[in-house]
Amino acid sequence: xxxxxxxxxxxxxxxxxxxxxxxxxxxxxxxxxxxxxxxxxxxxxxxxxxxxxxxxxxxxxxxxxxxxxxxxxxxxxxxxxxxxxxxxxxxxxxxxxxxxxxxxxxxxxxxxxxxxxxxxxxxx
Numbered sequence: 001x002x003x004x005x006x007x008x009x010x011x012x013x014x015x016x017x018x019x020x021x022x023x024x025x026x027x028x029x030x031x032x033x034x035x036x037x038x039x040x041x042x043x044x045x046x047x048x049x050x051x052x053x054x055x056x057x058x059x060x061x062x063x064x065x066x067x068x069x070x071x072x073x074x075x076x077x078x079x080x081x082x083x084x085x086x087x088x089x090x091x092x093x094x095x096x097x098x099x100x101x102x103x104x105x106x107x108x109x110x111x112x113x114x115x116x117x118x119x120x121x122x123x124x
């Protein structure tokens with residue numbers, strides 16, 4: 001069983017920054033890729049970023065590329081998402097997710113455990 005707990009959400013003005021963290025339980029954390037997704041009201045949950053098990057390869061949605069950075073610390077079972085230059089359209093509930101394998105894809109169905117989500121609100 002894996003448990004994921006996100007933290008770090010909040011209210012920020014456009015152009016500001018937030019850092020989200022995800023604490024994971026489970027001794028096999030380092031074997032799996034991890035991802036961040038987000039869901040705005042009335043919209044589908046969408047991919048934001050992913051990082052492979054080793055941390056050496058990352059991928060991002062085009063909408064956040066160059067502004068967001070995903071990182072992980074396997075010794076601490078943590079995955080972070082640094083969000084800079086935030087825009088009102090980044091407003092959403094952000095979810096941390098564990099991949100079914102070590103690759104980390106942009107497809108929701110390839111993730112099997114999810115956190116409860118943390119709200120990010122960007123004001124204009």
